[in-house]
Amino acid sequence: MRLLGISGSPREGATAYVVREALAFAASLGAVETEFISLKGKQIGFCLHCDYCVRTKKGCVQKDDVVELYPSLEAADAWLLATPVYQGTMSGQLKAVLDRCRALVARNPDVFRNKVGAAIAVGGDRVGGQEPAIMAIHAFYLANKMIPVSGGPFGSNLGGTVWSRDKKAEGAAADEVGMKTVYRTVERLVEVTRLLRAGEGA
Numbered sequence: 001m002r003l004l005g006i007s008g009s010p011r012e013g014a015t016a017y018v019v020r021e022a023l024a025f026a027a028s029l030g031a032v033e034t035e036f037i038s039l040k041g042k043q044i045g046f047c048l049h050c051d052y053c054v055r056t057k058k059g060c061v062q063k064d065d066v067v068e069l070y071p072s073l074e075a076a077d078a079w080l081l082a083t084p085v086y087q088g089t090m091s092g093q094l095k096a097v098l099d100r101c102r103a104l105v106a107r108n109p110d111v112f113r114n115k116v117g118a119a120i121a122v123g124g125d126r127v128g129g130q131e132p133a134i135m136a137i138h139a140f141y142l143a144n145k146m147i148p149v150s151g152g153p154f155g156s157n158l159g160g161t162v163w164s165r166d167k168k169a170e171g172a173a174a175d176e177v178g179m180k181t182v183y184r185t186v187e188r189l190v191e192v193t194r195l196l197r198a199g200e201g202a
């Protein structure tokens with residue numbers, strides 16, 4: 001299976017650290033090919049709602065760095081989207097990428113069908129909006145025929161929730177409880193993706 005991990009932070013900080021750790025853990029489970037993408041330094045335009053994509057079915061009219069992300073988003077069996085918590089929800093950078101996915105869906109409404117998705121949110125505060133951020137990502141999955149998963153009850157209810165204390169990688173690494181929510185989420189993401197892919201072959 002191909003697992004795509006995206007850090008929705010504009011810098012090399014806690015979120016990128018967490019995604020790298022999560023992907024390394026996924027790879028250690030065996031037979032998982034991983035790809036890491038950071039939104040740091042990327043030119044990401046807002047969706048303009050020009051409807052070029054709907055009218056022409058030729059993708060997005062904007063030729064910025066999001067166009068380079070499209071093939072990875074399409075190819076992966078599973079997505080692990082991670083965001084820093086900004087004002088209690090996902091970062092604008094990640095939201096803009098998700099909005100721009102409309103261009104792919106306009107061409108093929110089933111483009112993301114049955115991909116499995118999990119979410120991680122990294123906040124500076126212990127309870128800073130990690131769960132609303134995760135739910136916002138899950139809404140994208142639901143709206144686009146994807147299958148959202150979490151790590152499950154007693155610890156990882158909605159996904160990976162990390163407390164960085166605004167200390168970048170060092171802060172995230174010190175949050176042992178938070179990192180456990182991430183590993184549990186990844187385990188479930190891999191499990192469900194494998195089940196689905198096996199079912200497709202049945």
Ligand SMILES: Cc1cc2nc3c(=O)[nH]c(=O)nc-3n(C[C@H](O)[C@H](O)[C@H](O)COP(=O)(O)O)c2cc1C
Nearest residue numbers: 009013014015084085086087088123124125128164
């Ligand atoms: C614009 C902005 C808004 C933020 N809003 C929140 C917030 O609502 N809740 C929170 O816990 N942390 C908030 N933070 C702190 C970041 O979520 C936190 O430092 C996070 O770990 C940054 O991730 P990074 O190191 O990967 O960039 C905010 C930071 C910025 C820059």
